[in-house]
Amino acid sequence: MSRVSRVRAEAVAAWHSFLRRRTAVFFTFFFPLILVVIFGALVRTGATGGGLFTEPAGYYAAGYVAVVVLFTPLSRVGSEVARTRDGRRFEKLATTPLTRTEWLLAHTAVNGVIIGLAALAVLVLVVGLTGAAVAPSPLLVPLVAAGVVLFCGVGATLGALADSQDGAISASNAVALPLLFLSETFVPPSLLPAWFRPVVDLSPLTYFSRGARAATHTGDIGVALTNLAVLSALAVVAFGVGAALVPRTE
């Protein structure tokens, strides 16, 4: 029970801290929503029918959710690690019973709630604005959860390696932007050169996109489950690395 109590105490504190940073709350939800508005409603397909955003609207629903699953934990956990280190809070926590794994677990849980809400808002907006056919697959829940765990682990790693909060945010942006466009989110593999396509498989976000698209758009449950399995395995590794790198000493 004590482990659960410690994680709960850390998560409640993190949740309250997040809710009271009004700009953080606003932009956490505003950023993915504005992407949906721009690329879902404003950007039009070219006259030739080729290029970006030429697939059916439902194809991109998984991409919009991927934006939330990727950016939010990377930037939030990365900057939280840096902020906590700067305030000597890790030095204090190192003298309490809370472990690194418990700390990251608590912050992952908070991100899970935030991202779950944001993903829901994104899906509602996608359907409302674009009329996309999106199947409400329950598989989306474990896919989002695995993605959150994975990118919280990566965020913790970036935060631990960066020497400042600014550095953590810059690093997360530098990682997130290439991943976003090279992970079958908005750019179909057919638009990439053949020699580059295997590189897409190296991105963990690819497995989220494929799984979420299979669950919500194509309805291929086998593909969704396969990608969920890969994503979960990657999440375990990323979480383990992130937890090991969370600072405990000065």
Next chain:
Amino acid sequence: MTDTVVADGLSKSYGEVQALSDVSLSVAAGEVVALLGPNGAGKTTLVRALAGTTPPDTGSATLFDETPSEVDRARLGVLPQAFDPPGRLTPRELLRYYGGLYDERLPVEATLERVGVADVADTAYEDLSGGQRRRTCLGITLINDPDLLVLDEPTASIDPAGRRRVRETVAELASAGATVLLTTHDVAEAERLADRVGLLVDGELIAEGAPADLVAEHGGDHRFVVECERPGDADLAGLGVDVDRVERTPDELRVYGAGVDDVGPIVDHLRAAGVDPTGLSWARPGLEDVYLALTGETYDPSGSDRDTETEREVSA
């Protein structure tokens, strides 16, 4: 008494800077030990090495006969020097948060009262004054009712009333059986609170002992200071009082080794010699004199920051 804290030959360097050099120190159960020293002397590094938040290069440390990494953390209450908890949370929430990390904890409301932040318990930490913040941090440190308190400058940034409150809290905890290791720049605070004082200079523990013992060994003589216009005119020949030495500055005569009973005869002698004192002060040596003597730092004895408890003013 059993030793709660034992440091044995701790050394630590940061690049070419030797932060700690072969420091050995023990703190008995129920004892209050204060570490004094100039900035950069190694106090914080020593505290971190003992708390397990920085690994020493050589040497070892034990808390309750276990290494810092193995000790039951519920028995520790550590206050890092620049600790800055989440600023959007209130003192009440912060105590609930940190208390929630332990299986057993003190009542939050009573702890808020104890450290004197009950009246601002619902104000965001970032909106508190420096003293209120530090007292909140002390409350966080006490919330698990620790057996060992490691406090790195617990009264930094606190006003005199707040400092007194913190001192009283630490004294209460010590009298209730807690072991306390603290660092401070406030010599008077160390003298009042500590059973023993350790003096660190350039990473070395150069003196350690009870304040009275340190003063007796290193404090020097009683000092009688006579403010006057022409101290050079004062002829102390035939004074009839046994003193160790006399120093003259442009506006002071400093008589070392004069007891308080010697004040009257010295003043009478000076007046008879035509020197009219405009101010008199007599002081017995204190821990501050020990600090200054051993650290080699300079200090103007006519300054106003002397410990008033060890000073007796005599009207001229």
